[in-house]
Amino acid sequence: MTVEEITVKELSRIAEAVQASTTMAIDTLFKQMKAEGMDVIGFGAGEPDFNTPDAIKAAGIAAIEHNDTRYTPATGTLELRQAVCDRLQMDFGLTYAPNQVAVTNGAKHAVYAALRALINPGDEVILPAPFWVSYLELIKIMGGVPVVVSASEGEDFKISAEKLEAAITSKTKALILNNPSNPTGMVYTREELQALAKVCVKHEIYVVADEIYCNLLYDGASFTSFPTLGEDVKDLTLLINGVSKSYAMTGWRMGYVCTGAHIAKLIANYLSHSTGSPSAITQKAALAALTGPQDEVETMRQAFEARRDYIVKRMNQIPGVSCLKPQGAFYVMMNLEKLLGKTVHSVEIHSGDDFAKVFLEQGLVAVVPGAGFGAPNFVRWSYATSMENITAGLDRLGRFLEGI
Ligand code: PMP
Numbered sequence: 001m002t003v004e005e006i007t008v009k010e011l012s013r014i015a016e017a018v019q020a021s022t023t024m025a026i027d028t029l030f031k032q033m034k035a036e037g038m039d040v041i042g043f044g045a046g047e048p049d050f051n052t053p054d055a056i057k058a059a060g061i062a063a064i065e066h067n068d069t070r071y072t073p074a075t076g077t078l079e080l081r082q083a084v085c086d087r088l089q090m091d092f093g094l095t096y097a098p099n100q101v102a103v104t105n106g107a108k109h110a111v112y113a114a115l116r117a118l119i120n121p122g123d124e125v126i127l128p129a130p131f132w133v134s135y136l137e138l139i140k141i142m143g144g145v146p147v148v149v150s151a152s153e154g155e156d157f158k159i160s161a162e163k164l165e166a167a168i169t170s171k172t173k174a175l176i177l178n179n180p181s182n183p184t185g186m187v188y189t190r191e192e193l194q195a196l197a198k199v200c201v202k203h204e205i206y207v208v209a210d211e212i213y214c215n216l217l218y219d220g221a222s223f224t225s226f227p228t229l230g231e232d233v234k235d236l237t238l239l240i241n242g243v244s245k246s247y248a249m250t251g252w253r254m255g256y257v258c259t260g261a262h263i264a265k266l267i268a269n270y271l272s273h274s275t276g277s278p279s280a281i282t283q284k285a286a287l288a289a290l291t292g293p294q295d296e297v298e299t300m301r302q303a304f305e306a307r308r309d310y311i312v313k314r315m316n317q318i319p320g321v322s323c324l325k326p327q328g329a330f331y332v333m334m335n336l337e338k339l340l341g342k343t344v345h346s347v348e349i350h351s352g353d354d355f356a357k358v359f360l361e362q363g364l365v366a367v368v369p370g371a372g373f374g375a376p377n378f379v380r381w382s383y384a385t386s387m388e389n390i391t392a393g394l395d396r397l398g399r400f401l402e403g404i
C-alpha cells in the first residue's frame with residue numbers, strides 16, 4: 001500500500017478540527033526569528049523569564065542522583081499529593097485528601113484530564129471570553145460544544161451571573177473559570193465569584209476552576225479560591241493549579257487537579273492508560289517547590305508588579321492603543337479599535353491578526369493576536385520578560401505608530 005492510498009482514508013475528524021495553539025505558534029516563530037539572528041523582542045509566550053529557584057533545581061538533581069527515576073503511581077507519589085493538599089490547606093484553608101488529587105504533566109494536561117472525566121459528546125461547556133486559547137480546543141477535542149460568553153473591556157472582561165445563567169441549557173455540563181485570567185489579567189472579586197457559584201450550584205454545573213495564576217496578584221488584591229465558597233461549590237469544582245507559573249517551572253511539566261474522590265478516580269484510570277505517571281524527577285522538584293520556603297514566589301511577584309505598572313502606563317501614553325490595568329497574571333490586552341481601518345506601514349489593519357503580523361515583520365516585536373482568545377480587536381502582551389525588553393518593546397511600539 002502506498003502512502004497516498006493510506007492517507008485517502010479519513011483521519012480522526014476531531015483531530016482534523018483542532019487548531020494549533022496561537023500562543024505556542026507565536027513563541028516558536030519568535031524563537032526561530034531570533035535563532036536566525038533577527039533583533040526581535042518577544043512578548044508572546046506566557047512563561048516567567050526567571051530561572052527555577054536553586055533549591056528546586058537541587059531537588060531535581062538529587063532525584064536523579066538518588067535514582068528516583070522510576071514509574072510512580074499514575075496520579076503522582078503520595079508524598080507529592082499530600083504536599084499539594086498541605087499547600088492548599090495553608091494557602092486557602094482548603095481541605096482535600098491525597099485520593100482527591102491527580103498530578104499531571106503540566107496544568108494544561110490537568111485541564112485535559114478534567115474535561116476527559118466530565119464531557120460526553122454534545123455536552124455544552126460555557127467558556128467566558130476572552131479565554132486562554134487551549135480551552136476552546138480542549139472542549140472540542142472532548143467532543144463537547146463550547147458556548148462562548150463574551151465579556152467586553154467595559155465589563156472588565158468579566159462575566160456576570162446573569163450572563164452565565166442566560167447561557168445555560170439542559171445540555172450544559174460545565175463552566176471553565178480562569179481566575180486570575182489569561183489573557184486579560186483580570187481578577188474576580190469574592191462577591192462576583194459567589195454570584196457565579198450560586199448559579200452553578202442551582203443548575204448543578206461543574207466548574208473547572210483554573211487558578212494557575214493564584215500567586216500573581218497586584219495592588220494588594222485578594223484572591224478567593226473558588227472551592228472555598230462552600231461545600232456545595234467545592235463538590236462541583238475541579239480545581240486546576242500547578243508549579244509552572246508560581247515557581248518558574250514551565251519546562252518541568254507539573255500541574256494538578258483536585259476534585260471529588262469519584263471524579264479523581266476516573267482521572268486516575270485515564271492517566272494510568274495515557275501518561276502512565278508524571279516524571280518522577282519533576283515530582284521531587286515540585287515537592288521541594290510546594291514544601292520549601294515561598295519567598296522567591298513573592299520576589300517574582302513583585303518584579304511582575306513593577307513591570308505591569310510600567311507597561312500599562314506607557315502603553316496608555318501611546319496614541320492609537322490602550323489597555324486596562326490588570327490585577328493579576330502577567331498579561332495585558334492591548335485595545336486596537338482606534339487603529340482599525342487605518343494603514344500601518346502599508347498594511348490596512350482590520351484585526352489583531354493584521355496588527356500582530358505587521359508588528360512582528362516590520363516592528364520586530366512578537367505579540368499574540370487576540371482572535372485565538374476570542375478577542376479579535378486586541379493583541380496580548382506577556383510581560384513575563386525583562387524590564388529592558390519591555391522598555392525596548394514599548395519604544396518600538398511608539399515609533400511604529402508614530403504619525404498614525
Ligand atoms: N492554564 C492557564 C490559564 C495558562 O495560562 C497556562 C499556561 N500555559 C496553563 C493552564 C498551562 O500551564 P502548564 O504550563 O503547567 O501546562
Ligand code: GLU
Nearest residue numbers: 021023024044045046182
Ligand atoms: N499559557 C502560556 C500562554 O498563554 C504558555 C503557552 C501555552 O501553553 O499556551 O502563553
